[in-house]
Amino acid sequence: MTGESNISRKPTEHFSGAEVIVKALQDQGVDVIFGYPGGAVLPLYDELFKTNNLRHILVRHEQAAVHAAEGYARSTGKIGVVLVTSGPGATNAVTGLTDALMDSIPIVCLTGQVPTHLIGTDAFQEADTTGITRACTKHNYLVKKSEELSDVMHEAFYVAANGRPGPVVVDLPKDILFAEAPYFAPKDVRPCAYQPKKDGDLTKIEQAAELLAKAQRPIIYGGGGLINSGPAACKLLQEFAKITGFPVTLTLMGLGAFPASNPNFLGMLGMHGTYEANLAMHNCDVMLNIGARFDDRVTGRIDAFSPHATKIHVDIDQSSINKNVLADIPIVGDAERVLATIIDYWKKKKLSPRKDSLKLWWSEIASWRSKECLKFEQDGKIIKPQFAIKRLFEKTQNRDVFISTEVGQHQMWAAQYFGFDRPNRWMTSGGLGTMGYGLPAAMGTQIAHPDALVIDIAGDASILMNMQEFSTIIQYRLPVKVFIINNQWMGMVRQWQELNHGSRYSQSYTDSLPDFIQLAQSFGGTGMVAEAVDDLDKVIDEMIKSETFFLADIRVNKEESCFPMIPSGAAHNEMILSAEDTENSKTSAAGMALV
Amino acid sequence: MSSQKPDSDRRHTIAVLVDNEPGVLARVIGLFAGRGYNIESLTVSEVDAVRGYSRITIVTSGTDMVIEQIKALLDRLVPVHMVEDLTVQGPCLERELALVKVVNAGESRIEALRIADMFRARAIDSTLNSFVFELTGSPKKLNAFIELMSGLGKTEITRGGVVAMARGSGIGLQNAKS
Numbered sequence: 001m002t003g004e005s006n007i008s009r010k011p012t013e014h015f016s017g018a019e020v021i022v023k024a025l026q027d028q029g030v031d032v033i034f035g036y037p038g039g040a041v042l043p044l045y046d047e048l049f050k051t052n053n054l055r056h057i058l059v060r061h062e063q064a065a066v067h068a069a070e071g072y073a074r075s076t077g078k079i080g081v082v083l084v085t086s087g088p089g090a091t092n093a094v095t096g097l098t099d100a101l102m103d104s105i106p107i108v109c110l111t112g113q114v115p116t117h118l119i120g121t122d123a124f125q126e127a128d129t130t131g132i133t134r135a136c137t138k139h140n141y142l143v144k145k146s147e148e149l150s151d152v153m154h155e156a157f158y159v160a161a162n163g164r165p166g167p168v169v170v171d172l173p174k175d176i177l178f179a180e181a182p183y184f185a186p187k188d189v190r191p192c193a194y195q196p197k198k199d200g201d202l203t204k205i206e207q208a209a210e211l212l213a214k215a216q217r218p219i220i221y222g223g224g225g226l227i228n229s230g231p232a233a234c235k236l237l238q239e240f241a242k243i244t245g246f247p248v249t250l251t252l253m254g255l256g257a258f259p260a261s262n263p264n265f266l267g268m269l270g271m272h273g274t275y276e277a278n279l280a281m282h283n284c285d286v287m288l289n290i291g292a293r294f295d296d297r298v299t300g301r302i303d304a305f306s307p308h309a310t311k312i313h314v315d316i317d318q319s320s321i322n323k324n325v326l327a328d329i330p331i332v333g334d335a336e337r338v339l340a341t342i343i344d345y346w347k348k349k350k351l352s353p354r355k356d357s358l359k360l361w362w363s364e365i366a367s368w369r370s371k372e373c374l375k376f377e378q379d380g381k382i383i384k385p386q387f388a389i390k391r392l393f394e395k396t397q398n399r400d401v402f403i404s405t406e407v408g409q410h411q412m413w414a415a416q417y418f419g420f421d422r423p424n425r426w427m428t429s430g431g432l433g434t435m436g437y438g439l440p441a442a443m444g445t446q447i448a449h450p451d452a453l454v455i456d457i458a459g460d461a462s463i464l465m466n467m468q469e470f471s472t473i474i475q476y477r478l479p480v481k482v483f484i485i486n487n488q489w490m491g492m493v494r495q496w497q498e499l500n501h502g503s504r505y506s507q508s509y510t511d512s513l514p515d516f517i518q519l520a521q522s523f524g525g526t527g528m529v530a531e532a533v534d535d536l537d538k539v540i541d542e543m544i545k546s547e548t549f550f551l552a553d554i555r556v557n558k559e560e561s562c563f564p565m566i567p568s569g570a571a572h573n574e575m576i577l578s579a580e581d582t583e584n585s586k587t588s589a590a591g592m593a594l595v
Numbered sequence: 596m597s598s599q600k601p602d603s604d605r606r607h608t609i610a611v612l613v614d615n616e617p618g619v620l621a622r623v624i625g626l627f628a629g630r631g632y633n634i635e636s637l638t639v640s641e642v643d644a645v646r647g648y649s650r651i652t653i654v655t656s657g658t659d660m661v662i663e664q665i666k667a668l669l670d671r672l673v674p675v676h677m678v679e680d681l682t683v684q685g686p687c688l689e690r691e692l693a694l695v696k697v698v699n700a701g702e703s704r705i706e707a708l709r710i711a712d713m714f715r716a717r718a719i720d721s722t723l724n725s726f727v728f729e730l731t732g733s734p735k736k737l738n739a740f741i742e743l744m745s746g747l748g749k750t751e752i753t754r755g756g757v758v759a760m761a762r763g764s765g766i767g768l769q770n771a772k773s
Contacts, residue, residue: 139673196671317671319671323660
């Protein structure tokens with residue numbers, strides 16, 4: 001707590017702790033909560049029972065509550081709200097919280113706690129929630145005095161959304177929910193020490209603009225920070241790419257921040273990124289990184305990463321800068337404001353790109369593009385996974401479509417073959433790589449966008465990790481679609497075993513998969529199987545037409561691997577383009593130890 | 596041209612002004628533990644009861660890149676008001692308190708007293724075969740004293756950790772406003 005309690009403020013009346021929480025949620029503009037009740041939070045659930053304008057979605061597992069809130073947050077730009085009970089409720093939420101921390105998703109998670117006088121006594125359903133979640137939240141609070149409750153609630157929302165967004169836990173002992181508490185509206189809360197910088201340093205921004213104007217082989221490398229900054233930041237990026245003619249590549253988390261259909265887009269970069277994006281990163285002379293964090297999936301071998309580039313790094317989080325890669329021009333600030341300032345300066349100074357060298361650069365890029373690294377042949381009857389996703393993409397373009405994914409090969413194929421022209425349409429677990437993320441995330445997305453087409457592109461292994469949520473989907477009549485790329489393998493594990501472990505397939509084959517259609521039916525949904533390529537279009541059509549929960553079981557080629565690929569420990573210019581491309585497929589000893 | 600980690604480890608003394616609230620020390624320590632950074636010394640105490648501020652002094656070592664990370668990570672903690680790297684900001688004072696018990700007899704006992712006098716250590720407890728000395732000074736001075744004492748008998752040592760402040764008339768951390 002800050003010591004600044006000198007503001008004169010008087011609450012008009014007193015409420016119960018539970019009432020204060022509900023009032024705070026309403027004043028923060030919350031319209032939906034994802035949660036699961038239990039002993040410690042019953043007073044709060046009782047209050048929700050009496051409240052009309054707060055919708056509660058009853059999930060079937062607390063991990064799913066957090067992922068659903070992430071889907072909601074990612075697809076709307078708002079804060080996702082979670083309510084779980086003490087002990088197992090809170091510990092089950094830990095994976096979701098870690099996922100939100102890694103991917104910078106704003107979440108406020110209210111956890112029940114045993115009454116204050118029982119804390120530390122190993123009481124029933126007691127867990128040291130603030131202790132456990134300290135490392136997997138942006139911040140957390142244990143409310144031990146009811147006077148602090150409304151301040152903490154409002155501050156939690158402020159901290160979750162400002163600066164680099166992230167999850168915030170508010171741990172609520174049961175007696176606090178009953179205790180008499182004052183309520184202060186958001187405008188009356190105590191000041192908070194956390195004041196992130198939003199405007200970048202002007203001198204640095206000007207330096208960056210001058211450098212970009214002189215660049216011969218420039219590249220813009222954008223990330224999830226653009227999406228978090230908002231649609232305005234994404235618009236500005238488009239404008240900047242237009243006035244400069246620079247090529248743009250995006251990280252997995254950034255997909256949609258720049259239109260995939262724009263000719264300046266080189267595709268995703270990184271381990272399963274396109275050949276042209278990675279080669280352009282390797283050979284560029286000036287790199288403008290906006291809202292990306294030089295993740296190891298992106299950089300490959302760090303000492304060989306983009307060796308000739310002067311690097312400009314724009315990030316709202318000071319600690320992201322110079323963490324993995326040294327920035328020559330570090331700019332701490334919000335993507336939208338920094339981009340707006342760069343563009344203003346560019347126009348004011350009438351800067352222009354070096355047209356001749358840029359033309360040469362684009363012709364070099366064209367030669368990399370001509371490799372057609374994402375090309376595949378759909379021959380024979382067996383469905384290629386790439387083809388399934390390509391068809392799904394083509395057939396859904398007349399709808400506002402939101403895609404979530406689980407984690408693995410299907411996720412990478414979705415990133416490669418499903419083009420996103422707008423932000424907030426792509427929900428995926430990038431940093432933590434959480435299998436089981438996609439179904440609940442699709443659920444949360446569908447709650448936020450009831451009329452949109454929401455599809456979870458899944459794998460047969462991942463979908464089993466949170467399939468209990470079929471029940472939630474049915475209860476709330478959510479027309480979520482599940483599109484399973486079914487190859488009976490943990491495909492990415494199998495692929496790595498092939499590459500690095502002599503094809504010794506240790507525990508990567510799933511025996512005894514369920515009949516997914518019957519499984520969906522048992523919950524009250526429907527579905528169809530596509531056994532062969534002739535079935536595919538029909539199944540996709542039926543799925544899109546369906547107004548309820550629909551599961552498409554797409555039986556794909558079991559041996560297919562995900563390419564192109566930068567093997568672990570390799571550099572951007574050492575990509576493997578296909579299974580036949582053995583030149584680069586020997587993983588180094590150092591690379592073997594990497595994940 | 597800029598992706599390799601430069602130079603070697605260097606010792607830094609960092610002062611942090613935080614809200615005096617439960618868990619704040621755990622956040623700071625967890626940040627070091629979670630990323631494998633080393634803490635050589637850490638002291639914490641309330642310095643402003645009215646505003647509820649505590650000051651933490653951390654001595655750590657790392658490459659420039661690691662030290663920059665540490666400062667940025669500390670700075671983004673919600674209860675942290677200000678972070679100052681005293682090592683890079685100019686000359687600073689570092690002082691530490693130690694209690695040193697030495698058990699010995701005869702000539703060694705006299706020598707211990709003589710050395711204590713030179714170091715301006717005070718004997719704050721005495722038996723016929725032991726002394727407890729109280730000593731303040733720079734960590735280097737304490738190290739030297741402890742090394743000499745350990746040659747003169749069995750010793751037990753406790754040290755308070757480094758407290759530090761910038762030299763000169765500038766008022767740094769205490770001015771921080773939330």
